[in-house]
Amino acid sequence: MSLLESGSPEQLIGHTIHHYTEVESTNTTAGELAERGVPEGTVVLADLQTRGQGRLERRWLSLSGKGLWFTVILRPRENPATAVQLTLMAAIATAAGIERVTGIRPGIKWPNDLLVQGKKVCGILCEMVAGDEIDHIIIGIGINTNLAFADLPPELRGTATSLRMATGKAIDNKELLREVLQQIDSWYILWQKEGFAPVQGEWNKRNVTLGREIKVDCGDRCYFGRAVSIDENGALLLREDDGKESKFNFGEVSIRYRE
Ligand code: BTN
DSSP, X not given: XXXXXXXXXXXXXTSEEEEEEEESOHHHHHHHHHHTTOOTTOEEEEEEESSOBOGGGOBOOOOTTSEEEEEEEEOOOSOGGGHHHHHHHHHHHHHHHHHHHHOOOOEEETTTEEEETTEEEEEEEEEEEESSSEEEEEEEEEEEOSOOXXXXXXXXXXXXXXXXXXXXXXXOHHHHHHHHHHHHHHHHHHHHHHOSHHHHHHHHHHBSSTTSEEEEEOSSOEEEEEEEEXXXXXXXXXXXXXXXXXXXXXXXXXXXXXO
């Protein structure tokens, strides 16, 4: 059962919001809509996802009303190499929206995990369809708003949190969605006008990865070293423990704490 909500007609991002009570994954639904040609800025929102997708083929816990689970469709006429920039753009815009509504300042772990008090409060999963140019990119954003500690399975209790757990207050999902969509709108316009530099500057201010000893898990292999910088395309530069420099466009970063 789905209903179409009216978004903000004066904004590109969220001019139309497809709001479902339940879907498998808003990324899957958004991908289907994008293939059918819906315009840029369309948003798919669900109260509940039955197969929420995380990065590296993990599942994303998406209980009804306990979070904001939504996907934004973009159609930048750009080289596919710029896609990583958009994932970083989504992270800073979402962090800014959260900060405005809650007063909490999330940090960003490369590429786009939002952390509060060292625990993950938001994850972002981007998927792209491209040839020589991007056809569309879908940006799936999951923010744990009202999850309680007891909602978390034991294996996530040490690493995940919610805005409610961090502030002690219930979060108004609608207000937060409005603010985050407004921020994505502004940052996307700026990115189109001025390129990656402003996004990179803001990302650097929020980063909790650079300068740290980290592990990058690429699924088939793990790399250890110090995170040096992100390059002009948003890729992570790592100085490995043996002195070699490596560049990553994807991978799961964990921060290593030395005794
Ligand atoms: C991650 O593993 O950090 C990414 C999590 C992304 C979750 C969001 S929730 C909305 C959208 N739909 C999905 O199935 N996944 C993303």
